[in-house]
Amino acid sequence: MLTTLTTPDSGQALVAGHDVVRHPNRARHAIGYVPQDSGVDREATGRENLMLQGRIYGLRGAALRQRVDDLLQLIGIAEASERVVRGYSGGMKRRLDIALGLVHRPSVLFLDEPTTGLDPEARAAMWVEVQRLAAQESLTILLTTHYLEEANQLSDRLAIVSRGQVVVEGTADELKRGLQGELVTVELQDSNGSAADAVAVVDRFPGARETSLDGRHVNTRVPNGAQAIPAILGLLDDANVTVASVTTSRPSLDDVYLHYTGREFAADDTGDAP
């Protein structure tokens, strides 16, 4: 809808300040769209693809040629630019796709699952590429993905969409922190006697939840692990409990995803029940 490929039934949407219904062509000039399935012309060369795309956006002459040369350089397929795209590798084709979305210097770039179908090496290279482009071309990039690791690495802000609705949005850190908090694990020097006391002591820390004992390990959840550890250690020290080690672990984005989409399922289930 934001790429103007489909028209909304109702409501209003702005992309880079342009109304997609009333001024679709202004919006189209402001955006670059890289579809999930490559839209390159496989029978044409890389350069011809870029030249045509540039001409559609009204670029011409020396400015167009310069821009195409720069882009071919930027995405690293300058040597292959005179070859027909049919002979390109998957990664090269993908990068050409992205270059096609960049020809007219858009302010917003839509990347629809840019790494689907790429091997791990090509995927890592693509991540580097995306980060570099965002910086060099001063772009806002809207990237959709099924790989949470990718969202974690690349995003400044992210939104989780379930069944067509944004269920939560924020930075990756915010979302992870907003979940159940971080897990703090305290390993005790010896488990005899003092272990039960230790659980009580740790649980006294404000904000600690779900505190439990697992052998010599006391687990608890706190909103912010780095801030909590000195205070928890202080409390334990006051109670004369000797500590062997402390670790914190944050929930992964996978946990966040399951939390929000899982809740959706549950809500739906009850909703459907007669």
Add this chain to the structure above:
Amino acid sequence: MTIARDTWWMVVRQARNLMREPIWIALLLIQPMIWLLLYGQLFSRVPALRGSASTYIEFLLPGIVVMNAFFGGTWAGMSMITDLDRNVVSRFLATPASRLSIVLSQVVRAGLTAMVQALIILLVGLALGVRVHGGAAGWLVVLVIGALVAMVFAGISHGIALLVRREATMIAAANFVGLPLMFLSSILIQQRVMPGWMQSVARFNPVNWGVHAARDAVVTGGQWGQIGVNVLLLLAATAVTSAFATWTFRSYQRSI
């Protein structure tokens, strides 16, 4: 004019891609010659077929130009299906490219291809001793007729391609339309020897309008008024079928 500019560059793209296919170029050149020689030999013994033409090959040549253009146009929609399958169309749709140019460029491309083929057929005919009685204007009429007939059917072909969006269905549809229209025209035999009902139906067949105009230019070299009427009819038909293709393109856009 963005439409003209975008259409032009899209025609350039399609033409360049086609020129990269050696087999396609070979067929483009050889196919008309095979028809010309094959049919020319097959029917040359039956004088009743050729009417006022001095040889059957002279009678046949304008027909082959039209038949070639007509077949080329009928199959033109295949390249739209390829572009749809490869997401080239949806890529163009996310750009400010004139939507009309995406369809029109395909129709124009079919017309230009047919024009090149018409020229080749005329040159082969020249080598076989066929004289175009209409002179330079006659040559021009044959080229224009080739382009127009191809564009009329390219419009229908793209409309069908955009509705069915599948190659197999497209092939069936093209055959279904193609052969009957060819035999309901005077491509191979003169209209007067056709059965009465076929003569009446042929009057509404755009293929036949093209054959008549091209044959007037080559065989009689006169009747410019008649030629003009047929050219106008073909122009109108081109406008109608292109509008049909554009309309199906809109419905395709709504379906994504």
